[in-house]
Amino acid sequence: MSVVRRRPATTRALGVGLLLALPLALTACDSDDSSGDAVKVTAKDKSCDVAKKDWPAGKNSIKVTNKGSQVTELYVYAQGDRIVTERENIGPGTSATLNFEIKAGTYEVACKPGMKGDGIRQKVTVAGTPAEKPIDPRLAEAVAHYRTFTNTTVEQMLPLATEFVNAVKAGDVAKAKEYYPKSRLGWETIEPVAESFGDLDPQMDAREADLEPGQEWSGWHRIEKALWTTGQITDVEKGYADRLMADLKTLQSKVGTVDITPTSIANGAKGLLDEVATGKVTGEEEAFSHTDLWDFAGNVDGAKKAFELLKPYVAEKDAALTGTLDAEFAKIQGLLFKYKQGDGYVSYDTVDEAKRKELSDAVNALGEPLSKLAGVVAQ
Amino acid sequence: MTETDRVAEAVEPSSGDGFSRRALLGWTGGALVVGAAAAGGVATAVTGTEDKSSTPALGSVDFHGVNQAGIATPVQDRLHFCVFDVITDDRAKLVRMLQQWTAAAAAMTAGKQIGTGADSGVPESPPDDTGEAVGLPPNNLTLTVGFGPTLFTKDGRDRFGIAAKKPEALAELPAFPGDKLDPQRSGGDIAVQACSDDPQVAVHAIRNLARIGFGVVSVRWSQLGFGKTSSTTPEAMTPRNLFGFKDGTRNIAGTETDRLREHVWVPAGEGPAWMTGGSYLVARRIRMHIETWDRTSLQEQEDVIGRNKGVGAPQGATGEHDVVPLKALPEKSHVRLSHPDTNNGATILRRGYSFVDGSDGLGRLEAGLFFLAYQRDPRKGFIPVQQRLAANDAMNEYIQHVGSALFACPGGVRGADDYWGKALFA
Numbered sequence: 019m020s021v022v023r024r025r026p027a028t029t030r031a032l033g034v035g036l037l038l039a040l041p042l043a044l045t046a047c048d049s050d051d052s053s054g055d056a057v058k059v060t061a062k063d064k065s066c067d068v069a070k071k072d073w074p075a076g077k078n079s080i081k082v083t084n085k086g087s088q089v090t091e092l093y094v095y096a097q098g099d100r101i102v103t104e105r106e107n108i109g110p111g112t113s114a115t116l117n118f119e120i121k122a123g124t125y126e127v128a129c130k131p132g133m134k135g136d137g138i139r140q141k142v143t144v145a146g147t148p149a150e151k152p153i154d155p156r157l158a159e160a161v162a163h164y165r166t167f168t169n170t171t172v173e174q175m176l177p178l179a180t181e182f183v184n185a186v187k188a189g190d191v192a193k194a195k196e197y198y199p200k201s202r203l204g205w206e207t208i209e210p211v212a213e214s215f216g217d218l219d220p221q222m223d224a225r226e227a228d229l230e231p232g233q234e235w236s237g238w239h240r241i242e243k244a245l246w247t248t249g250q251i252t253d254v255e256k257g258y259a260d261r262l263m264a265d266l267k268t269l270q271s272k273v274g275t276v277d278i279t280p281t282s283i284a285n286g287a288k289g290l291l292d293e294v295a296t297g298k299v300t301g302e303e304e305a306f307s308h309t310d311l312w313d314f315a316g317n318v319d320g321a322k323k324a325f326e327l328l329k330p331y332v333a334e335k336d337a338a339l340t341g342t343l344d345a346e347f348a349k350i351q352g353l354l355f356k357y358k359q360g361d362g363y364v365s366y367d368t369v370d371e372a373k374r375k376e377l378s379d380a381v382n383a384l385g386e387p388l389s390k391l392a393g394v395v396a397q
Numbered sequence: 398m399t400e401t402d403r404v405a406e407a408v409e410p411s412s413g414d415g416f417s418r419r420a421l422l423g424w425t426g427g428a429l430v431v432g433a434a435a436a437g438g439v440a441t442a443v444t445g446t447e448d449k450s451s452t453p454a455l456g457s458v459d460f461h462g463v464n465q466a467g468i469a470t471p472v473q474d475r476l477h478f479c480v481f482d483v484i485t486d487d488r489a490k491l492v493r494m495l496q497q498w499t500a501a502a503a504a505m506t507a508g509k510q511i512g513t514g515a516d517s518g519v520p521e522s523p524p525d526d527t528g529e530a531v532g533l534p535p536n537n538l539t540l541t542v543g544f545g546p547t548l549f550t551k552d553g554r555d556r557f558g559i560a561a562k563k564p565e566a567l568a569e570l571p572a573f574p575g576d577k578l579d580p581q582r583s584g585g586d587i588a589v590q591a592c593s594d595d596p597q598v599a600v601h602a603i604r605n606l607a608r609i610g611f612g613v614v615s616v617r618w619s620q621l622g623f624g625k626t627s628s629t630t631p632e633a634m635t636p637r638n639l640f641g642f643k644d645g646t647r648n649i650a651g652t653e654t655d656r657l658r659e660h661v662w663v664p665a666g667e668g669p670a671w672m673t674g675g676s677y678l679v680a681r682r683i684r685m686h687i688e689t690w691d692r693t694s695l696q697e698q699e700d701v702i703g704r705n706k707g708v709g710a711p712q713g714a715t716g717e718h719d720v721v722p723l724k725a726l727p728e729k730s731h732v733r734l735s736h737p738d739t740n741n742g743a744t745i746l747r748r749g750y751s752f753v754d755g756s757d758g759l760g761r762l763e764a765g766l767f768f769l770a771y772q773r774d775p776r777k778g779f780i781p782v783q784q785r786l787a788a789n790d791a792m793n794e795y796i797q798h799v800g801s802a803l804f805a806c807p808g809g810v811r812g813a814d815d816y817w818g819k820a821l822f823a
């Protein structure tokens with residue numbers, strides 16, 4: 019599911035974690051405690067004044083003051099407009115402090131008066147090597163394995179997506195429907211990583227209900243709607259199928275460049291459960307095909323993989339937590355198993371309200387302890 | 398005393414020597430008690446100078462005691478009532494959660510944050526406390542727990558090895574004529590009644606308990622309430638319900654030790670030992686047909702209730718608290734039919750709240766009375782009274798019971814090593 023448009027803060031925070039591994043960036047912190055060394059940014063209606071444009075690599079903080087007349091927002095972009103950190107809704111006359119970590123490189127700071135458009139941008143340069151605390155070898159191994167896992171997952175998606183795209187292009191509705199959920203499963207498994215590439219997520223996975231005015235709707239759900247409502251595949255859908263494949267190839271080429279850290283793996287796992295809780299359990303994700311349980315299973319599998327990789331380390335720090343997570347993962351997977359049908363899952367519109375509540379309870383039971391994982395890994 | 402003074406005192410705990418603050422809470426001098434909580438020290442009680450009826454109390458109510466707070470203690474302005482189902486078969490997990498709940502309840506009723514609080518702890522972890530009550534005094538928050546019949550046995554199964562301890566009085570309520578019960582607003586395994594003079598404080602408490610309970614319990618239904626419709630403080634003005642009438646002027650007051658002993662608290666030797674000092678709670682969601690009521694003539698409204706609408710005097714009397722001349726009231730009037738003298742003395746302690754949950758699909762106010770009544774035995778309290786009312790009450794034309802539940806509320810948490818349900822699960 020694309021959450022970029024709908025729940026910007028969450029997604030962006032996830033993206034930040036994965037890109038830059040930044041424990042602090044994940045806790046948007048409004049306190050002024052750390053603003054002593056903060057870079058002062060003065061945002062006005064037509065200017066964005068950044069007091070210092072050479073930053074040290076590592077932990078940084080920005081104190082932005084809105085002296086303009088409109089509500090503004092502040093972004094720090096890495097190249098390709100990948101978001102390092104951001105804060106929305108900074109009212110006129112108010113300040114906000116953003117804490118984040120950043121690696122050497124060139125970046126842009128953008129103020130967005132009226133919270134619209136590309137913003138007023140300033141270049142900043144980050145140099146040096148941050149003092150890093152040595153990483154535990156078990157965590158280093160987890161990171162390496164998670165990287166392999168994401169790469170493999172994307173590779174394994176490609177043939178299934180190819181079947182889907184080819185079926186769409188051949189006008190074979192039945193086959194396209196069959197391959198629709200299969201072609202997405204990998205994406206849902208590594209969704210936090212996939213979403214960290216700014217444009218790809220809205221292009222590939224936006225839902226109709228979440229579109230902004232003027233936003234072009236492309237991707238899986240666009241084709242889903244045609245397949246399950248009219249059953250007509252036109253040249254428009256065929257065009258979007260081509261584009262979906264092109265985007266997947268882009269994802270494949272970029273996925274190896276993602277910076278992965280133990281904290282971002284843990285936060286990604288939690289984020290996957292949040293996806294289930296807000297989109298899949300409600301049946302919003304697959305509004306036309308009702309294949310939500312495929313996505314649900316993909317999200318849970320991705321979270322489980324992340325947990326399993328971190329487990330050797332976490333078990334030593336907090337055995338009770340790993341015990342709880344083992345039990346809750348087993349429970350939710352057992353529950354999902356009840357809905358297995360063939361190589362997939364039953365249609366979600368056959369799952370009644372009471373059973374959805376049971377699934378929702380299981381998601382809460384797993385999501386709550388899973389939210390503690392990052393804290394243990396970061397210690 | 399100014400509002401600011403009160404806040405200042407509320408945040409400044411005084412040292413104390415362990416006397417019961419609930420006893421000190423004095424029904425005569427205004428219900429304002431401020432300061433630190435039971436767990437910590439004893440608070441300063443501010444008495445004597447308060448306007449009796451109206452003070453926006455900022456104080457705290459002692460969580461520990463022989464009886465649970467939130468029953469006979471003064472009724473606060475706001476309610477968040479939440480009923481949970483237990484979704485695990487693991488008795489140890491349930492017990493652990495009840496221990497965690499108790500610790501959290503003791504903290505929150507004392508105006509403290511849960512665990513490491515809302516803005517500390519590991520930055521990569523979500524905070525222990527959700528934070529929306531930070532900076533707010535407890536506003537007399539009370540948290541009261543009750544156990545439903547299905548916690549003991551469900552589908553004939555002894556779920557947690559406590560079936561033998563199920564009180565006879567905790568039998569399901571009988572069907573009453575006219576009921577239209579919604580299963581999604583009825584029943585449930587564990588109830589928590591959160592009352593406070595600030596809705597934010599009550600909601601915070603329920604939200605955090607629900608969060609602590611994930612994986613063990615699941616929210617089955619909940620109800621927000623405002624504008625208490627009865628009082629346990631004798632001097633206080635009797636509040637009005639959404640029909641615009643005073644009701645329950647003869648409610649049991651928290652000071653009436655004898656009536657409480659006779660009608661509310663379960664005595665030792667009556668039912669299982671864990672219920673000693675406890676009480677039974679009947680919860681009914683009563684929908685009011687506001688629009689049709691509002692186009693009813695004043696005379697009929699007064700005849701339906703059996704009181705005048707102005708001062709609230711029973712028909713045939715002049716003052717609100719006058720003895721009710723039962724024979725003078727219309728036979729089917731609500732007051733006459735629900736009066737203890739019409740019901741062989743059956744008396745309950747009412748603690749209900751009005752509710753408005755927006756509007757329904759037909760544009761009618763989704764409103765009514767969330768009726769809460771505590772009693773020593775529902776078979777002698779609520780049930781006979783409601784049987785009489787359901788069959789005869791003229792008010793039935795304007796109300797409908799749409800939700801129903803019964804809970805056994807154990808005695809109070811006695812100290813730091815006690816917890817909700819300890820005597821039951823021991």
Ligand SMILES: [Cu+2]
Pocket residue numbers: 019020021206209223
């Ligand atoms: Cu998605």
